[in-house]
Amino acid sequence: xxxxxxxxxxxxxxxxxxxxxxxxxxxxxxxxxxxxxxxxxxxxxxxxxxxxxxxxxxxxxxxxxxxxxxxxxxxxxxxxxxxxxxxxxxxxxxxxxxxxxxxxxxxxxxxxxxxxxxxxxxxxxxxxxxxxxxxxxxxxxxxxxxxxxxxxxxxxxxxxxxxxxxxxxxxxxxxxxxxxxxxxxxxxxxxxxxxxxxxxxxxxxxxxxxxxxxxxxxxxxxxxxxxxxxxxxxxxxxxxxxxxxxxxxxxxxxxxxx
Amino acid sequence: xxxxxxxxxxxxxxxxxxxxxxxxxxxxxxxxxxxxxxxxxxxxxxxxxxxxxxxxxxxxxxxxxxxxxxxxxxxxxxxxxxxxxxxxxxxxxxxxxxxxxxxxxxxxxxxxxxxxxxxxxxxxxxxxxxxxxxxxxxxxxxxxxxxxxxxxxxxxxxxxxxxxxxxxxxxxxxxxxxxxxxxxxxxxxxxxxxxxxxxxxxxxxxxxxxxxxxxxxxxxxxxxxxxxxxxxxxxxxxxxxxxxxxxxxxxxxxxxxxxxxxxxxxxxxxxxxxxxxxxxxxxxxxxxxxxxxxxxxxxxxxxxxxxxxx
Numbered sequence: 001x002x003x004x005x006x007x008x009x010x011x012x013x014x015x016x017x018x019x020x021x022x023x024x025x026x027x028x029x030x031x032x033x034x035x036x037x038x039x040x041x042x043x044x045x046x047x048x049x050x051x052x053x054x055x056x057x058x059x060x061x062x063x064x065x066x067x068x069x070x071x072x073x074x075x076x077x078x079x080x081x082x083x084x085x086x087x088x089x090x091x092x093x094x095x096x097x098x099x100x101x102x103x104x105x106x107x108x109x110x111x112x113x114x115x116x117x118x119x120x121x122x123x124x125x126x127x128x129x130x131x132x133x134x135x136x137x138x139x140x141x142x143x144x145x146x147x148x149x150x151x152x153x154x155x156x157x158x159x160x161x162x163x164x165x166x167x168x169x170x171x172x173x174x175x176x177x178x179x180x181x182x183x184x185x186x187x188x189x190x191x192x193x194x195x196x197x198x199x200x201x202x203x204x205x206x207x208x209x210x211x212x213x214x215x216x217x218x219x220x221x222x223x224x225x226x227x228x229x230x231x232x233x234x235x236x237x238x239x240x241x242x243x244x245x246x247x248x249x250x251x252x253x254x255x256x257x258x
Numbered sequence: 259x260x261x262x263x264x265x266x267x268x269x270x271x272x273x274x275x276x277x278x279x280x281x282x283x284x285x286x287x288x289x290x291x292x293x294x295x296x297x298x299x300x301x302x303x304x305x306x307x308x309x310x311x312x313x314x315x316x317x318x319x320x321x322x323x324x325x326x327x328x329x330x331x332x333x334x335x336x337x338x339x340x341x342x343x344x345x346x347x348x349x350x351x352x353x354x355x356x357x358x359x360x361x362x363x364x365x366x367x368x369x370x371x372x373x374x375x376x377x378x379x380x381x382x383x384x385x386x387x388x389x390x391x392x393x394x395x396x397x398x399x400x401x402x403x404x405x406x407x408x409x410x411x412x413x414x415x416x417x418x419x420x421x422x423x424x425x426x427x428x429x430x431x432x433x434x435x436x437x438x439x440x441x442x443x444x445x446x447x448x449x450x451x452x453x454x455x456x457x458x459x460x461x462x463x464x465x466x467x468x469x470x471x472x473x474x475x476x477x478x479x480x481x482x483x484x485x486x487x488x489x490x491x492x493x494x495x496x497x498x499x500x501x502x503x504x505x506x507x508x509x510x511x512x513x514x515x516x517x518x519x520x521x522x523x524x525x526x527x528x529x530x531x532x533x534x535x536x537x538x539x540x541x542x543x544x545x546x547x548x549x550x551x552x553x554x555x556x557x558x559x560x561x562x563x564x565x566x567x568x
Binding site: 055076078085094100103104 | 441445447452455456457458462
């Protein structure tokens with residue numbers, strides 16, 4: 001299942017103005033993996049993805065894509081190298097039709113016949129989008145917009161996809177549907193996936209490997225299976241309550257990584 | 259109406275306007291409106307793509323006109339009219355592109371007001387530059403078909419006015435095709451609808467923004483050529499950019515067809531206000547309409563306001 005590393009990040013530091021949002025993050029993603037980055041609000045997950053995809057420039061550190069340094073490059077160059085970022089909050093083009101949104105996903109590509117084939121593939125994964133090709137994207141529902149954002153990302157023919165909170169604001173049923181598609185994309189198309197999530201339960205279910213971020217640092221890294229069974233993750237991200245000897249919940253719990 | 263005209267004998271201007279005059283007035287108003295509309299189009303193009311308002315748009319128009327006059331008029335260089343127009347359009351496009359690349363990109367992250375003041379200052383610079391090079395006297399472009407008349411059953415139309423209207427509509431059709439069919443046009447749309455998402459799709463947003471400025475400059479040059487073909491232009495004519503700004507607001511800042519229609523509304527209202535109202539009031543009319551639109555339809559007549567779903 002896992003192959004050579006496609007994405008290697010070493011000691012990355014990134015700032016929002018004077019605020020240090022990423023404080024020395026290192027991680028590795030191997031070919032064919034689904035890697036999840038978990039963390040609460042403000043942990044720096046989105047900043048990490050934006051820095052990887054080139055929308056933000058890191059202050060320090062290196063990012064290697066297939067062994068080639070990409071830190072500080074413009075996002076269009078990085079998309080052309082086969083890494084696409086599906087942003088948080090369904091950033092679609094609201095006044096364009098669904099089909100035009102999908103077409104924009106292939107902006108960096110010139111191979112028309114392959115693009116057409118991928119269009120059909122996207123509509124195959126998301127039949128709902130095919131039915132609504134002509135509809136203005138801004139009028140789609142939230143879940144449909146999320147599917148459109150993922151479908152549009154696929155049109156760049158990515159080898160690696162950065163998904164930022166695909167479950168944000170969606171009903172549990174839709175979350176399940178979208179995660180099933182993510183898994184299929186990984187298995188059938190061989191797309192390596194970096195999945196940033198607050199919803200640790202669904203993320204750990206699909207992921208092979210997981211990182212936990214807190215205030216700009218990676219505090220835990222292990223296989224998804226181990227993380228799922230870790231007491232800390234269960235207590236802080238999965239909401240599992242541990243009964244103490246007195247039969248009450250302990251509110252003053254300490255995380256072991258601190 | 260006819261009855262009244264016989265009675266009043268055309269002493270009062272309002273009653274002096276017969277059907278033909280009315281039509282003639284509408285057509286010259288429409289021609290004026292087209293020029294306003296094209297300048298407004300430039301405002302909206304640049305605003306949508308870069309969220310900056312180019313208050314020098316009217317001066318771009320004036321400068322484009324003067325470059326054409328300088329190239330084409332017999333007492334200057336006197337080269338072929340169509341070649342002159344193409345060169346002027348290209349020069350204004352390059353001016354827009356370089357302006358964005360060299361000046362405005364450095365303003366990134368600065369407050370909006372800084373960009374506003376910058377473009378106003380730029381307008382002044384262009385105005386005085388034009389005055390220094392070509393003097394402050396009104397000049398008109400030697401339009402090859404100038405002075406010819408088209409008669410349509412008693413209706414006498416200047417070729418210039420008809421040309422202005424036709425060229426404007428042709429240009430709008432061309433822009434429509436460009437934005438809906440071409441790769442670059444789609445990228446411009448994408449960058450203006452959602453800059454961040456355009457970035458993520460690999461659209462080189464910065465270069466696209468410079469190209470939008472170039473397009474704004476080119477449209478302004480065409481507007482300038484049209485304006486100078488049907489009347490005299492002097493360096494301070496660029497100030498009618500403010501009127502075009504009102505047109506853009508009426509159309510709903512952010513809608514391209516809205517900008518054109520806003521311009522046409524203003525162009526049509528002006529001559530009628532000049533006939534029907536005491537002197538001086540006609541100049542107020544465009545702004546009065548803008549005020550009314552802002553009160554009753556704050557997003558303009560053709561707004562494209564979208565609420566983002568969370």
